[in-house]
Amino acid sequence: xxxxxxxxxxxxxxxxxxxxxxxxxxxxxxxxxxxxxxxxxxxxxxxxxxxxxxxxxxxxxxxxxxxxxxxxxxxxxxxxxxx
Numbered sequence: 001x002x003x004x005x006x007x008x009x010x011x012x013x014x015x016x017x018x019x020x021x022x023x024x025x026x027x028x029x030x031x032x033x034x035x036x037x038x039x040x041x042x043x044x045x046x047x048x049x050x051x052x053x054x055x056x057x058x059x060x061x062x063x064x065x066x067x068x069x070x071x072x073x074x075x076x077x078x079x080x081x082x083x
Contacts, residue, residue: 001034005041013042013055017063026070035067 007016020038025031042050042060050056065077 001037004034004038008038008042008045008053011049011053013050013053021066021070024067024070029071032067032071036064039064039067 004016004020007013007019016038020035023031024035039060042055042063043057047057061077065075068077069075
């Protein structure tokens with residue numbers, strides 16, 4: 001998680017996200033929680049920072065959704081985002 005946060009802070013969000021998914025062990029719920037913390041950290045960033053990194057809040061939602069699906073939780077994120 002520390003390395004992923006460092007990449008984010010260096011405006012390398014896409015690289016960090018790719019690394020997260022490349023190294024995920026779907027048999028480890030610890031990795032799931034690392035992913036959740038990663039997206040929580042991204043979501044704490046200002047819009048201007050995300051824009052400068054060519055990243056959007058919608059991509060955060062998509063990433064959370066992809067993460068939850070990989071771990072067999074379905075798209076619980078999408079359920080919360082429906083209007």
